[in-house]
Amino acid sequence: NAGVTQTPKFQVLKTGQSMTLQCAQDMNHEYMSWYRQDPGMGLRLIHYSVGAGITDQGEVPNGYNVSRSTTEDFPLRLLSAAPSQTSVYFCASSNSLSASGNTIYFGEGSWLTVV
Amino acid sequence: GESVGLHLPTLSVQEGDNSIINCAYSNSASDYFIWYKQESGKGPQFIIDIRSNMDKRQGQRVTVLLNKTVKHLSLQIAATQPGDSAVYFCAGGGGNEKLTFGTGTRLTIIP
Numbered sequence: 001n002a003g004v005t006q007t008p009k010f011q012v013l014k015t016g017q018s019m020t021l022q023c024a025q026d027m028n029h030e031y032m033s034w035y036r037q038d039p040g041m042g043l044r045l046i047h048y049s050v051g052a053g054i055t056d057q058g059e060v061p062n063g064y065n066v067s068r069s070t071t072e073d074f075p076l077r078l079l080s081a082a083p084s085q086t087s088v089y090f091c092a093s094s095n096s097l098s099a100s101g102n103t104i105y106f107g108e109g110s111w112l113t114v115v
Numbered sequence: 116g117e118s119v120g121l122h123l124p125t126l127s128v129q130e131g132d133n134s135i136i137n138c139a140y141s142n143s144a145s146d147y148f149i150w151y152k153q154e155s156g157k158g159p160q161f162i163i164d165i166r167s168n169m170d171k172r173q174g175q176r177v178t179v180l181l182n183k184t185v186k187h188l189s190l191q192i193a194a195t196q197p198g199d200s201a202v203y204f205c206a207g208g209g210g211n212e213k214l215t216f217g218t219g220t221r222l223t224i225i226p
Contacts, residue, residue, distance in 0.1 A: 035216075042215070042218050043159075104149075104161075107158050108158045109158050
């Protein structure tokens with residue numbers, strides 16, 4: 001059971017470039033989300049999805065797009081990379097979006113540097 | 116909304132000793148809390164959770180204590196081992212609210 005799989009693990013981008021972080025889960029979870037993790041801050045929600053074809057903005061959505069064409073996949077796109085988007089990105093999936101009784105499973109992370 | 120934080124950014128403990136990592140939250144309506152462990156270069160891993168109708172929950176070598184009066188929870192790790200070295204953070208929320216994550220305490224086990 002692979003759980004949540006993210007690629008790439010590491011990426012360096014130039015300012016203005018675009019790229020897509022891939023995420024896939026094999027637990028048949030309806031809910032998937034993307035977080036960024038920055039020094040001294042807790043995980044912050046970028047975008048999330050409650051099912052195929054449905055996405056919504058989280059706490060810090062600007063500069064990112066997502067789509068959910070299948071239950072398994074939830075890619076995160078950086079439209080025009082900026083140095084402020086240098087961060088570690090985590091994809092996650094869960095049975096529910098609400099806090100109560102919900103265990104969130106995280107991928108291994110994608111380290112992104114924008115120069 | 117909820118804010119979740121941790122008391123200390125770092126904690127060093129002698130191998131074999133017990134460690135206690137603390138977390139505070141702001142929203143008295145929060146009814147579910149999780150502790151995660153994050154090893155260097157990896158994603159957060161679920162350790163243990165607790166609902167607000169409980170004061171204490173035990174797992175394998177770990178215990179979570181919840182004090183709703185002062186909005187505080189703690190993670191106790193018994194007989195720490197080198198593999199326990201990691202960043203530990205709590206997350207909390209309630210009802211239909213999404214989880215809010217704390218900033219983390221880096222636990223270092225001294226051989």
